[in-house]
Amino acid sequence: MNPYRLARRAVGRALRALPWTRRMLVASCDYRIITEAQARAHRGGGWHFASTVRRQEQAYDLLLAEMHAGHPRNDLTVAAQSVDALALAAPTLLEIGCGSGYYVEVFEALCRSKVCYTGLDYSPAMIERAKGRYPQAHFVTGDATKLDFPDKAFDIVFNGVSLMHILDFERAITEAARVAAHGVIFHSVPLLERRPTAYLTKYAYGAPVVEIIFNRAHLLDMFAKAGLVVQQSWFSEDYDVAAVTGETSRAETFLCRPADKR
Numbered sequence: 292m293n294p295y296r297l298a299r300r301a302v303g304r305a306l307r308a309l310p311w312t313r314r315m316l317v318a319s320c321d322y323r324i325i326t327e328a329q330a331r332a333h334r335g336g337g338w339h340f341a342s343t344v345r346r347q348e349q350a351y352d353l354l355l356a357e358m359h360a361g362h363p364r365n366d367l368t369v370a371a372q373s374v375d376a377l378a379l380a381a382p383t384l385l386e387i388g389c390g391s392g393y394y395v396e397v398f399e400a401l402c403r404s405k406v407c408y409t410g411l412d413y414s415p416a417m418i419e420r421a422k423g424r425y426p427q428a429h430f431v432t433g434d435a436t437k438l439d440f441p442d443k444a445f446d447i448v449f450n451g452v453s454l455m456h457i458l459d460f461e462r463a464i465t466e467a468a469r470v471a472a473h474g475v476i477f478h479s480v481p482l483l484e485r486r487p488t489a490y491l492t493k494y495a496y497g498a499p500v501v502e503i504i505f506n507r508a509h510l511l512d513m514f515a516k517a518g519l520v521v522q523q524s525w526f527s528e529d530y531d532v533a534a535v536t537g538e539t540s541r542a543e544t545f546l547c548r549p550a551d552k553r
């Protein structure tokens with residue numbers, strides 16, 4: 292390897308060894324297992340920071356450019372496949388935890404049918420950026436655990452990589468099931484097979500957040516209690532934090548149907 296590349300690698304390694312620079316450079320780092328009580332007491336709040344919105348946007352711009360060049364990352368392909376699997380013409384879709392709304396672009400590019408999209412996020416900073424970026428879509432600020440919509444208000448509820456950040460996840464699952472007429476998609480949920488559901492802290496785009504890695508059987512049990520039946524599931528992304536949990540994990544996407552629609 293040429294000396295310039297070797298020097299760059301060495302500098303990169305040195306910067307990643309220091310907490311402050313590591314958090315500036317790496318999208319997700321510094322995972323630590325905590326108890327549920329510690330998770331509830333955690334100030335977190337990272338999703339509300341303007342800097343998180345900015346850094347997430349930089350990361351997504353690269354991913355979206357690859358998708359438009361014909362090389363979508365697997366989780367983006369799976370998101371579109373899960374929507375298409377319901378075979379609905381021009382479905383209304385509510386994305387829970389939409390961030391700055393990147394899935395508007397993913398569904399437009401990769402879904403077979405047009406999707407009539409509404410995005411919801413509890414971070415006003417995310418919603419403000421989403422409205423600026425995707426004026427063709429509809430966005431609202433709101434909490435996944437108290438959805439301000441009537442029963443069966445949307446054909447599809449799509450939880451966009453956010454269940455893992457919602458401490459009251461059981462309520463979020465019940466609320467998603469309530470407002471969905473035809474299907475609920477839980478996209479890219481990190482899973483453990485053997486360990487019980489685990490609570491962690493990490494830095495996401497340089498900001499502190501809480502994260503949950505679900506025991507798969509526990510998650511399926513919560514779906515069943517909410518009246519949901521898994522119709523199909525897909526491997527979404529590697530999500531390996533075995534160095535912290537002691538067990539290899541991965542992210543999976545679930546397409547669930549209300550029991551009365553099977």
Ligand SMILES: C[S@@+](CC[C@H](N)C(=O)[O-])C[C@H]1O[C@@H](n2cnc3c(N)ncnc32)[C@H](O)[C@@H]1O
Pocket residue numbers: 338339387388389390391392393411412413414417433434435436451452453456457
């Ligand atoms: C990992 S980001 C996912 C953003 C986007 N869907 C994506 O995949 O890029 C998680 C999002 O969930 C949102 N979130 C966390 N807890 C929430 C809650 N209780 N209600 C609504 N949104 C929430 C955060 O603000 C954040 O934008």
